Amino acid sequence: MATFQRHRLTPWILLAPQLAIVAVFFFWPAAQAVLQAFYVEDPFGLGRTFVAFENFTRVLASAEYYRALGITVAFSIGVALGAMALALLLAVLADRVIKGAHAYKTLLIWPYAVAPAVAGVLWMFMLAPELGLVSAWLGALGIDWNHQLNGGQAMALVVMASVWKQMSYNFVFFLAGLQAIPRSLLEAAAIDGAGPWRRFWTITFPLLSPTSFFLLVMNSVYAFFETFGTIDATTAGGPGGATRTLVYKVFEDGFVGYDLGSSAAQSVLLMLLVGLLTLLQFRYLERKVQY
Amino acid sequence: MSRIHAGALTLGMAAAGLSLSAQGATEIAWWHAMGGELGNKVDEIAANFNESQDDYVVKPSFRGNYSETMTSAIAAFRANEAPAIVQIYEVGTATMMNAEGAIVPVHELMADSGLDFDPDAFLPAVTGYYTTGDGQMLSMPFNSSTPVVYVNRDILAEAGVDEVPATWEGLGETLGQIVDSGAAECGMTTTWPSWIQLENFSARHDLPFATEENGFGGLDARLTINETAAVDHIQRLTDWQQNGRFDYGGRFDEAAPAFYTGRCAMLMASSASLAGVRANAEDFEFSVAPLPYSSELIDTPQNSIIGGASLWALAGQDDEVYQGIAEFFDYLSSAEVQADWHQFSGYLPITEAAYELGQEQGFYEDNPGSAVAIEQMTGVTPTANSKGLRLGNMPQIRNVIEEQLEKIFNGDIGVQEGMDEAVSRSNELLERFQQANG
Numbered sequence: 001m002a003t004f005q006r007h008r009l010t011p012w013i014l015l016a017p018q019l020a021i022v023a024v025f026f027f028w029p030a031a032q033a034v035l036q037a038f039y040v041e042d043p044f045g046l047g048r049t050f051v052a053f054e055n056f057t058r059v060l061a062s063a064e065y066y067r068a069l070g071i072t073v074a075f076s077i078g079v080a081l082g083a084m085a086l087a088l089l090l091a092v093l094a095d096r097v098i099k100g101a102h103a104y105k106t107l108l109i110w111p112y113a114v115a116p117a118v119a120g121v122l123w124m125f126m127l128a129p130e131l132g133l134v135s136a137w138l139g140a141l142g143i144d145w146n147h148q149l150n151g152g153q154a155m156a157l158v159v160m161a162s163v164w165k166q167m168s169y170n171f172v173f174f175l176a177g178l179q180a181i182p183r184s185l186l187e188a189a190a191i192d193g194a195g196p197w198r199r200f201w202t203i204t205f206p207l208l209s210p211t212s213f214f215l216l217v218m219n220s221v222y223a224f225f226e227t228f229g230t231i232d233a234t235t236a237g238g239p240g241g242a243t244r245t246l247v248y249k250v251f252e253d254g255f256v257g258y259d260l261g262s263s264a265a266q267s268v269l270l271m272l273l274v275g276l277l278t279l280l281q282f283r284y285l286e287r288k289v290q291y
Numbered sequence: 292m293s294r295i296h297a298g299a300l301t302l303g304m305a306a307a308g309l310s311l312s313a314q315g316a317t318e319i320a321w322w323h324a325m326g327g328e329l330g331n332k333v334d335e336i337a338a339n340f341n342e343s344q345d346d347y348v349v350k351p352s353f354r355g356n357y358s359e360t361m362t363s364a365i366a367a368f369r370a371n372e373a374p375a376i377v378q379i380y381e382v383g384t385a386t387m388m389n390a391e392g393a394i395v396p397v398h399e400l401m402a403d404s405g406l407d408f409d410p411d412a413f414l415p416a417v418t419g420y421y422t423t424g425d426g427q428m429l430s431m432p433f434n435s436s437t438p439v440v441y442v443n444r445d446i447l448a449e450a451g452v453d454e455v456p457a458t459w460e461g462l463g464e465t466l467g468q469i470v471d472s473g474a475a476e477c478g479m480t481t482t483w484p485s486w487i488q489l490e491n492f493s494a495r496h497d498l499p500f501a502t503e504e505n506g507f508g509g510l511d512a513r514l515t516i517n518e519t520a521a522v523d524h525i526q527r528l529t530d531w532q533q534n535g536r537f538d539y540g541g542r543f544d545e546a547a548p549a550f551y552t553g554r555c556a557m558l559m560a561s562s563a564s565l566a567g568v569r570a571n572a573e574d575f576e577f578s579v580a581p582l583p584y585s586s587e588l589i590d591t592p593q594n595s596i597i598g599g600a601s602l603w604a605l606a607g608q609d610d611e612v613y614q615g616i617a618e619f620f621d622y623l624s625s626a627e628v629q630a631d632w633h634q635f636s637g638y639l640p641i642t643e644a645a646y647e648l649g650q651e652q653g654f655y656e657d658n659p660g661s662a663v664a665i666e667q668m669t670g671v672t673p674t675a676n677s678k679g680l681r682l683g684n685m686p687q688i689r690n691v692i693e694e695q696l697e698k699i700f701n702g703d704i705g706v707q708e709g710m711d712e713a714v715s716r717s718n719e720l721l722e723r724f725q726q727a728n729g
Binding site: 040045062150255259261262 | 549
């Protein structure tokens with residue numbers, strides 16, 4: 001400690017590059033967005049009018065916004081739970097594999113290297129109503145797959161693509177978490193007569209709770225923000241707005257419609273919403289986490 | 292890193308090569324949205340222009356799809372890095388023309404250049420979309436197309452149909468015959484539903500799409516498609532869905548494969564899709580027919596309206612750059628260049644002379660179907676309802692309409708209710724545009 005007190009400036013200098021990046025790529029654009037949210041402006045930036053909170057009241061009075069909110073909630077729960085449950089299952093299975101474990105693990109981590117838009121397009125090809133391989137199988141089973149018209153199927157498509165993409169990330173953390181659990185604990189429980197199912201729920205799962213909590217936060221953020229590419233490349237928010245999440249609506253209004261004021265107001269609201277959600281997760285869920 | 296290096300090196304070499312060939316020439320940046328084969332053709336046009344004179348060098352650069360190109364041009368303008376010429380899709384027209392101070396209208400550009408420029412040489416049905424109410428040209432039409440019907444003749448023959456009906460009423464019967472005979476499981480499908488089944492349907496029947504002459508008259512235009520026969524048309528398509536005469540195939544071009552694979556007997560699509568249809572219709576004979584009209588609504592159908600894009604000159608450039616843009620636009624609208632572009636791409640020629648040149652060359656006889664779109668555009672004088680659309684926030688409005696059509700076609704909502712909602716949501720966007728630009 002004594003040495004640190006003599007070098008008051010050093011930590012700041014060491015932090016400076018990172019702080020500069022955060023300031024330029026996060027704080028500055030965020031401040032711009034907040035400012036923009038109080039104006040109505042033409043796309044070319046030739047003139048702007050101060051409208052106080054009108055952009056916000058307009059957004060909050062529109063039925064489309066609440067619909068997008070509902071869709072975002074359903075989509076995020078689907079993606080976060082789906083990606084975490086599947087990853088946990090695969091991690092537990094991969095943890096047991098002895099022969100060729102390395103190959104399995106590599107293959108399971110692979111999808112993370114795929115860009116979100118590419119992941120979306122891959123799934124779209126498989127399920128394309130006219131040409132898709134999987135949609136043809138589904139057709140043979142009597143399921144008429146057409147995500148261009150059926151909102152539920154479109155939602156299923158983007159959830160599947162997003163889950164598949166995020167699963168690898170979760171897998172890595174769960175696997176590391178599993179490997180950190182002392183063998184002796186599990187062995188002791190086994191000697192006491194606990195079966196694999198019991199061992200998992202009373203020992204493994206509670207010990208994984210820090211990992212699970214961290215992943216829950218990360219997956220919520222992923223579902224809220226990073227699934228944009230997947231949605232844009234597959235359904236573009238359709239059909240009939242059935243897959244238009246809040247972040248996709250921000251993009252549409254801002255970059256297709258050039259309604260910068262409304263788009264900025266929506267991104268400010270989204271920022272508040274995710275901030276609140278993260279706060280709630282830390283406030284209530286973290287208490288249940290056993291470190 | 293090595294790839295970036297190599298890229299920079301190639302760029303550097305290309306730049307060096309150019310500056311050698313055209314020393315002291317004024318550079319004109321041209322941002323466009325033409326990928327693939329069309330992109331190569333754009334490069335070729337620019338290269339030919341650059342060779343034809345020594346004062347200017349046009350540098351085309353591909354910027355993604357239409358929406359991305361427009362967004363990047365706007366962002367560049369805000370950062371004072373705007374290109375001299377940018378290609379903007381037809382639905383972005385109102386946004387561009389209301390951006391006074393960001394664009395230089397073509398008629399001004401041409402008048403200042405001192406070039407001999409005759410606005411009457413252009414096809415009014417094409418340029419109408421890009422001119423003011425009093426006939427002043429704002430942007431240079433580049434790639435314009437209009438919807439036509441592609442017909443699988445083999446399926447029609449199997450169903451015992453000889454002729455493609457010209458009217459929607461006749462089409463209903465024919466499609467019924469095709470489906471009932473088992474010749475195809477789907478009668479017709481359409482690409483771009485809002486553009487073809489509402490915007491063009493309204494124009495062809497001289498029905499207003501919006502008030503204020505479809506927006507040409509002012510920013511207070513509001514949609515009217517929930518009060519016209521357009522509603523009946525959507526009702527007709529919805530009814531046809533029940534017995535296989537119509538199948539919904541997506542908002543953009545996704546419906547085309549249903550025609551290529553022979554599942555649907557007819558496809559309504561852009562005239563510029565002709566090359567694609569020709570390449571994909573390997574197993575069957577096809578023909579091109581004009582877009583049908585409803586004989587109950589109109590005796591002689593109006594012209595259809597165009598889609599595609601035009602070239603805009605952006606503000607903030609040097610005088611000699613504008614002289615160069617004028618020279619380039621003049622070159623671009625010459626009959627030879629136009630005819631070549633039109634015949635290669637399937638887009639409409641923008642001048643009368645280019646069409647005549649094609650006739651002299653015998654192009655339309657050698658390529659059956661390629662004249663249908665032109666005849667459909669030029670047969671009549673455009674009216675206020677068939678001149679085109681000039682609506683603010685049109686990219687979003689089209690999305691709203693597509694969205695409502697999807698809800699109607701998947702049965703979530705009734706036809707009238709769905710159209711009412713489309714209009715009220717679109718009108719909010721129009722009000723918003725009026726507020727931002729008024």
